[in-house]
Structures are given as C-alpha cells and as structure tokens.
Amino acid sequence: MSRNYKFLNPEGLYFISFAVVGWLDVFTRNEYKDLFLESVVFCQKEKGLEIHAWCIMTSHIHLVFRSVKGQKPELLIGDLKRFTSKSLVKAITENPRESRKEFLFRVFQKRSRKKF
Numbered sequence: 001m002s003r004n005y006k007f008l009n010p011e012g013l014y015f016i017s018f019a020v021v022g023w024l025d026v027f028t029r030n031e032y033k034d035l036f037l038e039s040v041v042f043c044q045k046e047k048g049l050e051i052h053a054w055c056i057m058t059s060h061i062h063l064v065f066r067s068v069k070g071q072k073p074e075l076l077i078g079d080l081k082r083f084t085s086k087s088l089v090k091a092i093t094e095n096p097r098e099s100r101k102e103f104l105f106r107v108f109q110k111r112s113r114k115k116f
Contacts, residue, residue, distance in 0.1 A: 007073040012066060013052060014073060018081060019060035022107045026088060027058050029098075035091055036061065039084040047076055 007014060020026045027033050033056050043049035048069025055062040067073045089108070092098055 005074045005077060010067060010070075010072055012073075013064065014066065015062070015064050016077065017060055017062050018077075021111045023059045024104060024107055025058040026092075026104070027056050027061075031095070032088055032091060035087045036084050039080055039087065042083070043076060043080050047071055047079060049076055049080065 005016065027036070036056060040049065040051065040054070044051065048067050048071050050066050050068045051063065052066070053062075053064040063077075065073075065077075067076050092101055092104055095101070098104075
C-alpha cells in the first residue's frame with residue numbers, strides 16, 4: 001500500500017488498511033495489540049482521531065476514521081503509525097518471552113533504512 005495517502009476532503013470519512021513490514025504476524029500477542037490501542041486512544045484524545053470502525057488482524061489493521069480537530073488526515077495517520085511502530089520495536093526488544101525477536105528484527109532490517 002502506498003505510504004502517501006490521498007485524502008481529498010480533510011473532514012471526510014475514510015477507510016484505510018496498513019500492514020506490518022513484510023506482513024509479519026506481530027499482532028498475535030495481546031501486549032502488541034494493546035500498544036496499538038494505546039496509540040489510538042492517544043490520537044483520539046490529543047489529535048482529533050475519530051474512529052468509526054476498526055479491526056486488528058495478525059499482520060495488518062483496518063480503520064474507518066476521520067479527523068475532527070482540523071489535523072490533516074495523512075499527518076494524523078502518519079503520527080499513529082510512527083508512534084505505534086516505535087512502541088512495538090521497543091516492546092519486542094524488551095520482551096524476554098519473544099521467541100521470534102531475531103527473525104522479526106532481521107525482516108524489519110531488510111525492509112527498513114534503520115538499524116535494529
């Protein structure tokens with residue numbers, strides 16, 4: 001999916017989907033789903049994200065949303081994704097029970113410009 005979302009009406013209602021890098025099954029663990037939900041709650045309270053429907057799949061997320069505080073939808077979703085990805089990388093790094101850590105970071109590294 002394109003990283004450059006095209007929102008023609010800043011106040012419109014939109015459906016978007018976005019996937020974990022490499023379509024990895026990151027959201028199989030509840031603590032990782034909870035991190036995404038914390039990001040959503042923050043964006044609802046602080047940035048004007050209004051969620052109408054959502055679905056967290058193991059490797060991707062679907063949202064029906066709109067922006068209600070005048071924030072451009074593309075910036076709002078960018079903030080949501082950026083904060084969530086940083087939180088997930090930190091949680092995976094610090095999770096002693098994460099058996100897939102090396103595999104996940106190897107794929108993240110292959111598909112990213114950043115070092116893990």
